[in-house]
Amino acid sequence: MSTQPDTYTRILEAARDLIYASSYADVGVQAICEKAEVKKGSFYHFFPSKQELTLAVIDNYYEGLKDSILREAFSASLSPAERFQKLFELTIARQELIHQQTGHVLGCPFGNLATELATSDEAIRCKIEGLFGRLQELxxxxxxxxxxxxxxxxxxxxxxxxxMFAYFEGVMLLAKTKNDPAVLRKLLPATAQLRIHNIN
Amino acid sequence: MSTQPDTYTRILEAARDLIYASSYADVGVQAICEKAEVKKGSFYHFFPSKQELTLAVIDNYYEGLKDSILREAFSASLSPAERFQKLFELTIARQELIHQQTGHVLGCPFGNLATELATSDEAIRCKIEGLFGRLQELxxxxxxxxxxxxxxxxxxxxxxxxxMFAYFEGVMLLAKTKNDPAVLRKLLPATAQLRIHNIN
Structure with a gap:
């Protein structure tokens, strides 16, 4: 039996968690290998560059979101109002849990990476723009x-x-900056009330 | 005559522009010294650490904002609606100019640094939280x-x-991620329409 998929996943999840907890630049290959308990050779076998790793991390994060918060919130069995409410509830609960566990509001993993890398890494910027488009479409x-x-x-x-999507991201950014999940509880539900009218 | 203030300012402005154009982590002392045309010894004389430099950069950026966009927008001679409109117009014009000059929407310098450093540098997070409070108060x-x-x-x-402040930051983040100043023109004016009602 090959252990390759397991090693790949360990590296990916270690990188995902470390980058989300701090930033892209702050996380080195050494730290990822230590957390994943793999040798550096394995790392470079699977991910020839940190950019490739980060693109895979972003996909992994999105798949996780799809299988949890997005699936539960954007269910056809819910009314539109219930869908938005579920999205906010689950997002707040997740950020509160992360805050309890780490002492920090970590915010939106995609917004974090976009803000850090949009001007310096076009591949990562485009990747996140695409995911933002899918979230906005929901x-x-x-x-x-x-x-x-x-x-x-x-x-x-x-x-x-x-x-609405911009407001959602802005509230996440503000909660991270204030390191206070109460910001989410106070402001996130207003996302659903946002209205931009046609100018006639 | 001492040349110290001049050297200090050159370092500060070089660091400010470089960090704003990419990220905190992406900018090294070497690059700052080259852009400012100063020796490394001068750098460490004025700024013993990159954290101290960054705190000074944040202050410098806020002072610049106060003397330009904020002074013009939040003028007592304007009605509340005109103040908001002026704030959006000036912000859009500045981001459009930056986009023309650099090819990038750079977004909010404070939001950028907060997103990158909130979990790893408590002094910088607190500094930006304070400035966010002042902007929100306006x-x-x-x-x-x-x-x-x-x-x-x-x-x-x-x-x-x-x-409103969260929405403003979110629109800046989205425009940076899409690298498209048209996002600002479309969404920023709706900041003034945002309403969160008392729950009775």
């Missing part, structure tokens, strides 16, 4: 249903979905 | 005036000001 689809049910008029749906 | 005072003029009812003014 909000947009929910909003379209909400508009149909509630007969909201003159709403610029695309701008509102993008604005 | 929004809150403007909002208080707007509420008095427009007789908006049941508004949670503190939460709305904090939400």
């Amino acid at each position: 909000m947009r689809e929910t909003l379209v249903e909400a508009v149909a049910r509630e007969k909201i008029e003159d709403l610029d749906i695309d701008a509102t979905a993008e604005g | 929004m809150r005072e403007t909002l208080v005036e707007a509420v008095a003029r427009e007789k908006i009812e049941d508004l949670d003014i503190d939460a709305t000001a904090e939400g």
Whole structure:
């Protein structure tokens, strides 16, 4: 039996957790190998560069989100309002748990990496822009249903979905900066109330 | 005549511009000294550590903002609505100019540093939390005036000001991630429309 998949996963998850807890630049190959309990040779076998590792980390993080918060929140069995509420509840609960465990609000892993690397690594910036587009699309689809049910008029749906996503990211950034999960509890639910109207 | 103030300022401004263009971790003492055209000895004379330099850079950036965008936008001669509009216009114009000059939307210098360093440098996190509080207070005072003029009812003014600030930061983050100043033009003006109501 090959142990390769296991080694690959250990490296990936070690890198993901270390980068999320601090930053891309702050985490070296040495620290990843120590946490993953692998030799440096193994690291470079699977990930010839830190950029390739980080692109895989971003995918891994997104898959984890899809299988947990996103699946539960954006369920067809929930009304649009319930979907948004579930998204906020699960996000707050996760950040509160992380804060209890680490002493820090870590915020959005994608927003963190985008802010750090958008100007210096175009591949990573594009990757995160793509994921942001998918997250924003989930909000947009929910909003379209909400508009149909509630007969909201003159709403610029695309701008509102993008604005909701921006607000969500901004609240995460603020909670991280204040290192206070209460910011999320106070502000995140207002995401669903955001409205950008068509200018006629 | 001493040349010390000049050397100090050259180092500070070189560091400020380099960090803003990439990230804290990406900028080394060597690069700062080259850009500022000073010797490493001078650097360590004025700034014994990179943390001290960065705290000074943050102050320098805030002073610059106070003397330009903030002074012009939060003028007593403007109505609350005009103040918000001026803030958005000047912010968009600055980011568009930076984008033209560098090819990148650089976003909010404070939000960038907070996202990168909040979990690893408590002094820098606290510094930025304090500045965020001052910026949020400018929004809150403007909002208080707007509420008095427009007789908006049941508004949670503190939460709305904090939400406005979060939204502003989120839009900056999104524009940086998409590397597109048009995001600012589309979304930033909605900051002033954000409303978080009291739950009774």
